[in-house]
Amino acid sequence: xxxxxxxxxxxxxxxxxxxxxxxxxxxxxxxxxxxxxxxxxxxxxxxxxxxxxxxxxxxxxxxxxxxxxxxxxxxxxxxxxxxxxxxxxxxxxxxxxxxxxxxxxxxxxxxxxxxxxxxxxxxxxxxxxxxxxxxxxxxxxxxxxxxxxxxxxxxxxxxxxxxxxxxxxxxxxxxxxxxxxxxxxx
Numbered sequence: 001x002x003x004x005x006x007x008x009x010x011x012x013x014x015x016x017x018x019x020x021x022x023x024x025x026x027x028x029x030x031x032x033x034x035x036x037x038x039x040x041x042x043x044x045x046x047x048x049x050x051x052x053x054x055x056x057x058x059x060x061x062x063x064x065x066x067x068x069x070x071x072x073x074x075x076x077x078x079x080x081x082x083x084x085x086x087x088x089x090x091x092x093x094x095x096x097x098x099x100x101x102x103x104x105x106x107x108x109x110x111x112x113x114x115x116x117x118x119x120x121x122x123x124x125x126x127x128x129x130x131x132x133x134x135x136x137x138x139x140x141x142x143x144x145x146x147x148x149x150x151x152x153x154x155x156x157x158x159x160x161x162x163x164x165x166x167x168x169x170x171x172x173x174x175x176x177x178x179x180x181x182x183x184x185x186x
Contacts, residue, residue, distance in 0.1 A: 002062045004037045004054040012044070012114065012121065014061040019044040020052075021122055044121050047099050065114045065121065072105050080105060082113065093120045101125055103158050104176050125176040130185050131155050132171050139164035149181075 007013065011022045024040035035056035042049050054060075070082035070091060080098055082091045091113070095102050097120060104125055105111075112124040136152035149161035154174070162172060162181045171185040 001059040004039075004058045004060060005056065007037065007039050007060070010124070012063050012065050012116075014063050015052075019063060019116070019121065023049065047096065063116060065116055067112050067114050067124070070111055070113050072107060072109050072111060074107065075102065075105065082111070085110065091120060093123070097121075098123050101176070103156055103179075104129055104174075106131075106156065127176060128173050128182055129176055130171055130173050131158070133162065133166055133168055136162065136166060136168055139167075 002013065005027070007022045008025055009022055013020055013022075020041040021044055022039050022041055026038045027035060028038060029035040037054045037056060037058070038051060039054070040049065040051050069085045071085055073081040073083055073090070075081065075095065079092045079094055080102065082093065083089070084091060093113075098105075101123055106129070109129075111126075114121045114124060131154040133152050134155050137150050139150070148164055150164055150166075151159060152162040152166060152172075153159050154172070158174070158179065160172075160174065160179065160181050163184075166172060166181075166184060173182040173185055174180065175182045
């Protein structure tokens with residue numbers, strides 16, 4: 001058992017027979033009463049995201065998860081294929097397990113996988129990844145008093161808003177947690 005005050009982002013716990021991964025943690029202390037812990041969690045079985053509230057001092061079941069470094073190889077219509085970087089064993093993961101993060105998979109890129117026993121649970125992306133802009137419109141001069149953005153399509157097919165100075169072929173850094181533009185890479 002672990003206390004709910006230890007439920008930081010990325011922590012996996014079990015409650016009512018379901019496995020959850022913490023996406024966001026917030027500690028709220030109001031006046032004289034006891035503190036409340038609010039967490040946004042993802043159900044690892046069905047992918048649903050919900051919010052849960054706990055009182056300070058509550059406990060949840062801890063899950064012993066181990067992580068392995070893997071290299072992304074390719075994907076087909078239903079599975080993504082990875083290779084363990086130490087044993088060279090191939091690991092198949094259903095795309096439903098990866099969810100929306102599948103758009104960030106790049107061939108040859110190293111990732112971190114969380115396992116419960118021998119079953120892969122989650123793919124842990126780095127917070128920021130670099131992609132090439134494959135298509136974007138021209139920047140329009142004169143409207144630079146405020147931050148103005150235009151649509152761009154990246155090499156992975158993701159559509160994002162980028163500043164006007166970004167051109168086709170530029171390399172940009174994307175925040176994988178939000179899917180938004182972060183910065184231009186030289």
